[in-house]
Amino acid sequence: MRNTLAIAQREMNAYFASPIAYVLIGFFALLFGWFFYVPLAYFAEQSGQAGMNPTQALNMNQMLVGPTLMNTTVIMLFLFPLITMRTYSEEKRSGTIELLLTSPVTDVEIIMGKFLGAMLLYGAMLAVTLIHMSILFIFGDPEWKPIATGYLGLLLMGGCFLSLGLFISSLTKNQIVAAMATFGVFLMLWVISWISQFVGPTTQTVLRYLSLTEHFDDFAKGIIDTKHVIYYLSFMAFGLFLTAKSVDSERWRG
Amino acid sequence: MIEVQHLSKKYGPFTAVDDVSFKAESGEILGFLGPNGAGKTTTMRIITGYMPATGGKATVAGFDVFDQPLEAKRRTGYLPETPPLYPDMTVREYLRFVAKIKGLRANVNDRVNAVMKKTWVTDMADRHCGKLSKGYKQRVGLAQALIHEPEVLVLDEPTAGLDPKQIIETRQLIRELAGTHTIVLSTHILPEVAQTCQKVVIINKGKIVATDTPQALTERLSGSATIFVQAHGPADEVQRALQGITGVVRVNVTDRRDDVGNFDVDTEKGVDVRREVASAIVRNGWGLLELRPMGMSLEDIFLSLTTTETEAEDLEAEKAVVDA
Secondary structure, eight states, X not given: OHHHHHHHHHHHHHHHHSSXXXXXXXXXXXXXXXXXXXXXXXXXXXXXXXXXXXXXXXXXXXXXXXXXXXXXXHXXXXXXXXXXXXXXXXXXXXXXXXXXXXXXXXXXHHHHHXXXXXXXXXXXXXXXXXXXXXXXXXXXXXXXHHHHHHHHHHHHHHHHHHHHHHHHHTTOSOHHHHHHHHHHHHHHHHHGGXXXXXXXXXHHHHHHHHOTXXXXXXXXXXXXXXXXXXXXXXXXXXXXXXXXXXXXXHHHHO | OEEEEEEEEEETTEEEXXXXXXXXXTTOEEEEEOOTTSSHHHHHHHHTTSSOOSEEEEEETTEETTTSHXXXXXXXXXXXXXXXXXXXXXXXXHHHHHHXXXXXXXXXXXXHHHHHHHTTOGGGTTSBGGGSOHHHHHHHHHHHHHTTOOSEEEEESTTXXXXXXXHHHHHHHHHHHBTTBEEEEEESOHHHHHHHOSXXXXXXXXXXXXXXXXHHHHHHHOSSOEEEEEEESOHHHHHHHHHTSTTEEEEEEEEEETTEEEEEEEEOTTOOOHHHHHHHHHHTTOEEEEEEEEOOOHHHHHHHHHHHHHHHHHHHHHHHXXXX
């Protein structure tokens, strides 16, 4: 555990001592701000009209928070390959992997440290968006529970992306290759359900189940369904397991 | 203590290390000598637990590196060929991090300060590792290997890329570390082995060619000892006279100026002809200016070891062609 924390701290150090963290957080904030502003403007216009016609009640959570969080997954799709691309590839290229693998720490401790480091950076990115949410609380009256579940969903889905990115980074020395491959796989997992209307019902269920974003819908609506929580957690565990296998096989191949 | 038994490592069909066995006793410095690509780095990576062997066994401080990797790694300090530094960390931050993952819990700061002092990097403590010169990087690499006071040190080309002054200092440091540490160091620089090591393992193409002390190796390989003679007198006559002595195989005139000639006298193994050489010169009325035995330098040994092997292989190849 201590080893994991030491490695997580080193990872954070690597993100924040370089421009990586600031550029990522900056662009995340910019894009999130945009995805937040567009439905906000729409909501403001609608509520202006609704003020004249009081029979229509507008739901801030449904119209504003839900769509914003859904769109956040798009930002993750583009930015997350940049978080994970360096995790293993950089260590392999610079030779620091030799330090880690010859230290009295287990592969699992190293992987968990790197995963935790990436999650903390992601946490910092999400923390910036709490500013936007607090604006809603100051000027409006949203329900906090669906917002909380939405963030929980984002964290879980982010963990899946990061575990998969970690695995892909462990396969190559080249950071660009790692980023490209990660992006490709993310995109595929995102759009895999698009074909569902043209295939048989069984395949449809399977494809919809595989899609990372399909499982997010309920979280954005304020529902915590254990089915989705288990899906995300097992996806994460699988990604980390693959990373462990990849690191181990790399040892044997030399 | 480090013990390696019948170690081998294959990368697919390519054999990098082939049945290598050696042993370094506690407090000893063992030099691992061989040309680039001989399998030195692979062997060291197996000892340090970076990669498993295909066959055989390696034990560090009594722990099998494969069966008890954590115990073995806790007792091993390793300086890889390229120092494993994180460019974005300062030297102090880096050493603190290494101390933590090496399992050091108490007095981390004291240890960091102590190793920085020992490896002369204290003045660079707050500099980023990426901005250090090659010499400093190497020394921080050494500091990193020492941080947890390991019983065993594995140093892959510790003096590579250093300037002559730093090389001398580093060798001095390594010699000081012996005694409290068991050290295996690899190098392809031959004088380094003679100057620092108590035991030499010469490896070529994954196989051990010779294991001995630097002195014994020199003796063993100087099958035909050579005597250097400088004499005042007609060179051709001197050469003829020396040639006539029993036990002398061959006399080469290496230099002649006016009446002074330099001669390399090759003798049969185990025969000391110095007295005969001296009396032969004096008897003829020439002047004996200098007479001393010439040992074979490790460099020659190394070249002879590796070249004879390739010559033998070339001969075999030739034979194969002729046979065909």
